[in-house]
Amino acid sequence: MKKWATLLVLLTVFGILAAACGNSSEQTTSEGAAGGESKQINIGATTGPYSDMITKAIKPILEKKGYTVEVTEFNDYVQPNQALANGSIDANLFQHRLYLEQFTKDNNLELSPLITVPTAPLGIYSSKYKSIDEIADGSTVALANDPTNLGRALLLLQDNKLLEVNKDMQSSTASEKDVSANPKNLVLQPLEAAQLPRTLQSVDVDVIPGNFALSAGIDLNSALQLENMDEQYRNLIAVRTADVDSTLAKDLKEAVQSAEFEQIIDSDFQGFSKPEWMQTR
Template sequence: MKRRSLLALSLAMTLLPQTLWAVAPAKREIVIGTTVGDFADMVNDAVKPQLEAKGYRVKLVEFTDYVSPNLALADGSLDVNCFQHKPYLDRFATERGLSLTPLTQVPTGPMGLYAGKKQRLTELAQGSSVALPNDPSNQARALLLLQDLGWLRLKEGIDPLKASEFDVVANPHGLKWVLLEAAQLPRAREDVDFVVINGNFAASSGIPFQSGLFLERGYTFINWVVVRSEDKEKPFAKDVAEAYNSAAFRAYAKGRFAGYKWPQAWGKGE
């Protein structure tokens, strides 16, 4: 009897972790981090209601920088974030040793060159000042925009997604770079001649895209919803992706975010 009792106890202890895992409650709260403005509005207006209808509690945390949201996601303070394009995610995750995975694209306002003290492109003069984002990925993005505009030329053979002001080999107008946090750029318009502003911060500051003097091209810099890699197949992550790609979200986005780039998965004409 004693041996049988010990055997039964050993078996029970072996099965206990599996049993606890099997009856563990499903995740019911999702904490989503975004930058202020349009990505936060998307959560509050169209994503949160869908997730709440499925029984989740949804908490939104808003950030004004591009560093904290990924660190908060990696340390578990967030379950999801939405604020960044894939080149930035890839570089940040590699440099910090983080395991983060893009889940689905979201409507994204284009980066653009906007008027500061000078109102038109034809007012460009020798030594004009141009404010740019100071984080490496978005600074590179801004320099590519200015190269497309013809205001500068970058070093040949350089990875364009890693370009900095030190890689500018032709600056015929002697432009002066003013590097600022992306969230501060809309407020810099009174202090510089021209300013390059990320789409989400232009939108949150009430700056219409159609007022841009020049807008970026292509889809390299469309933004993504991101989760920890270990969570990408979990039910809550799939529910989040489903909410962002639902017919209701698409209808909301088309009415609310005119001029944005749509997720490529939505197809043409959306």
């Protein structure tokens, strides 16, 4: 009886210890899962040069840091931010600061800019003229009809002394009505930005956003003049506001700020305008 009693006590003690170890193991596993950040990430971008930038210049660097990177391509400027906000993707690259600020305000989203990247600038293109000086009176100029790109196009034309715009022109509401002087009597023809490359042979002058020029196979350096880009129009990587200080955000910034990233930009993204932080370091 004493042996059985001793055995029963030992089994009880072992049972308690095993349960305690099990609970400790479960707690450690749970804390590990909750405390760590996933290395499997998804970055969204619009189809074209910025999707290529992630694939060629950002993804390889993150993979060296241990990440598994999936790239999701979008065909519009609405879904990438919605997907980021609802957690379908972890970051995106396709927009500039002004667009991000307006979109998040209009849609009540908590998204924040992380870092700007080299961006394809607007350019003045022509199959008829070989220089800005050759552009004749009465020439037809096609340009984007959305306010932001139209405003940038008008400023580019003004920089090249082809017309003048109102000093109080707002990027969110810019239109042809903001033209204050048109000494060459240029005929402005606003069109959907994606359609502009198709009109290059049928109009005298085409002011084409860089991403649409590249998507159509147009060499940025073939422009009569490229935009001297304002920092607020440079594309950026965006993340959820709650993730601004996350490990992923830190690693994304380090990837973009690396020498390897800039080398790939110089070799595969010629004509892209580099942000000020990259030019001054």
